[in-house]
Amino acid sequence: MRELISKWVFPFKGDWMKVEKISRLQLFYLMTGFVLGTAMILGLGHEAKQDSWIFILIGMSSSLIIMAVYTQLASYYPGDSLAQMLPKLLGKFLSYPIILLYIFHFTYSAARGSRELGELIDSTILSETPLVVIIGSFMALMVYCLRGGVETFGRMAEIVFPIYLFSLILIWILLFSVDQFSLKNLTPILGNGVTPVLKKAVPTAINFPFGETIVVLLFFPFLTHNGPVRKICMSFLLVGGVLLTINSIMLIAILGPEIYNFDLFSLLSATQMVSVADFLERFDALVILLMVSGVFFKVGGFILAAAIATSHLFKLKQTRSVVLGLGTIIVPLSSITALSYVEHLEFGFKFYVPYVHTVLQIILPILFLCIAFIRKKLGSK
Template identity: 75%
Template sequence: MMYTEKISGLQLFYLMAGYVLGTAIILGLGLKSKQDAWIFILVGMSGSLILMAVFTQLASYYPGDSLVEMLPKIIGKFLSYPVILLYILHFTYSAARAGRELGDLIVTTILSETPIFVVIASFMVLMIYCLRGGVEAFARMAEIVFPIYIFSLILIWILLFSVDQFDIKNLTPILGNGLVPVLKDAFPTAINFPFGETIVIMMLFPHLGNSKHARRIGMSIILVGGLLLTVNSIMMISVLGPEIYSRDIFSLLSATQMVSVADFLERFDALVILMMVAGVFFKVGAFTFAAAVGISQLLRLKQTRSVCLGLGSIIPPLSLVTASSFVEHIEFGFKYYVTYVHTILQIILPILFLCIAFIRKKWGQR
C-alpha cells in the first residue's frame, strides 16, 4: 500500500499524547491503590517505555510497513490472518468502548434527556467526516485540538488549588501497605491502559514523514502522557481524598465541580466535558483509523473511505450492546478486557513478534 499521505513528527506526537490522555484523564486510574495511585501510574509508564521500544524496534525492522503488513513477513501468511483479525476486532471494540464512556459522561451531566445512542452516533458522524479526509486531516485536527486540551487541563489544575478541601497530606502515608500491593495492581493493568493501547502507533508509523525519529517520538509520548496523568492523579487525590478517589468513576469532574472562586466563578465542569470530547476524539479516531487501515490492507482495498463509513455505522450500536449499564461496562473492561485481551494483544504478542523478527533477521543475514 502506498503511503502518499505524510504527517510530521510533531503531529504524530500531539495525536498520540492526546490519545494516551484520552479517557484515562477523566476516568481515575489506579483506584484500588488509593493515595498511591500516582505511583501506580509511574510504574505503568516505566513498563510501557519497554513496550514502546518493542513497537519501534519492529517498525525499524520493517520500515514502511504497518502492523498488518509486517505480520505475514514475521509469522507467515496463514498464521497471520487470524492474528490480524484479532487486532482489527480489538481496535473496533476499543473505539466503541471510548464512545460509550463519552456518551455516559455527557448523558449523566449535561444532556440528561437525550438518548445515549444519539450522543454517540452524532459524535461518530463528526469522527467519520474527519477520517474520510485522510490521516493528514486527522493529524492537523490534533494539532489544533491538543494545545487547547493541555491549556484546559492546566487551567483546571490551577483552579483546584483554590478549593478549600485541597490538602497535599491526602497523599500520605506513601506506600502505607508497602510497594508489593501497588505493583500487583499495576501489572499488567497500568501498562495495558492507557499506555499499552499505543500499539495503534504501529498503524501510523508508515505515514510518518521522517521515520528516523520514530523511537524518540514514541518514548516522548509515553513520558509526557505518563507525567501528565501522574500530576493529574496527585491533584485529584489532594482535592477528593483517597477514599472518594477510589470510589468515584469521574474523579476529575467531581473535583472540578468543587471549584468556586469568590462565589463568583463556578461551573467549570463544562471544561472537563469539553476535554472528554477532545480526548475521545483522539482515541476513537486513532482506533477507527487503525481498524479501517487494517481491513483495507487485509482485503487489499485501494482506499479506506468506504471502510471508515462501515465502521462508523457499526461502532455506535456496538458501544451499547456490550454492556447494559455504565458500571457493568467499566467492570467488564477492567476485570476481563484490560486484564486478559490487552495483555495478550499489547504485551505478549508484540514481544513474541519481536523475538521471531530478530531471529529471522539474524538467520537472513547468515
C-alpha cells in the first residue's frame, strides 16, 4: 500500500531508474531531433557549396557504420549504459577517466549548442539582449524539463518533434513558392569530382551531427522493451540525414551555392525570401521555432547523457541534482570558451569536431568493440 502510494504520488522519487521508461517512438523522435538540432541552424558542408547535400549523404552513410559499432557494443552488454559497460569492459581504473572524458565531451557539446542558439537569437531577433540571459533562460527550461529525467524528455520529444517536423515541411512548401527557386543551382553535381567532397566529409560530416548520436548509448537502459535497437538507431540516422539533405537541397536551390556559403544562418535568409501572394510573408518566427526546438533536442540530449553518465559513474540514485549542477556549469561554460562567435566556430570546426570528435566518437568506440569482442571470445572459450 505504501509503495503504491509513493509510486503514484511521487513517480520520480525512490529508485528513479526503475520507474523511468522511454518508448521506442520517443527515442526515435528524440534522436532524430538530436541529429537535426544545431545542424539545421549552422547548415552542413558549406565549403562543398552546391555539393553539400552529397557531403551530408556521405556523412550519413558512413555514420551508419559507426552506429553499427555502437549498437553492437550495446548488444554485448544489454541493459547497460556506456558508463555501466565500460567498467566491465576496461576495468575500474581505466574506465573512470574515459567516462569522465565522455561526460566532459557531452557537457561541452551542450554548452556549444547553447552558445549557437544564443548567437543565433542574438544576431537575428534580440540583438541587444545579453547572451547570458538567452542561454540562462534556455538552461532554466532545460533543467526544469530534465528534472523529470528521460521520461519527461521523451514525452517532450513526442510533442515537440511532430511540431518541428510540421514546421520544417511547411517551410519547405513555402520555399517552393519562391521565385528564385531553381534546381539548376545544384549543378554541376560533383563538378570537381568526388574526391574533394569526400576529403571534406571524412571525418567532419560523420562527426557532426551524426557521430554525436553516441549519446544514444546512454539511453538504451531506459527503453521500454529491451530488444534489438539497431533498427531504430539506423532509422533515426537515416531520417535525420535525409531531412538534412533535403533541407540543404532546398536552401541551395533558393540561395544559390555562393550565398549558401556566404550566410551564417542560411535557413533564416532563405525563409526571408518567402512571399506567398504578397501577403504571407515573414516566416522568421517559424525558423526561430525550428531552431529553439532543434537546440532543445540537442542540448537536452547532451545534458541528459552527461547526467546519466555521471549518476551511473558515481552510482547516484537520481539525476535531478546532477542536471541542476550541469545546467549551472553550462551557462558560464558556453560563454567563456570563446570570446566571439567566429572564435567559437573556428574552434569547433577546426579542432573540436575533426580531432576530439574523431577520437571519442569513432576511434574509441571501435576500440571498445574490439576489446568486447575479444573478451567475449575468451569468455566463451
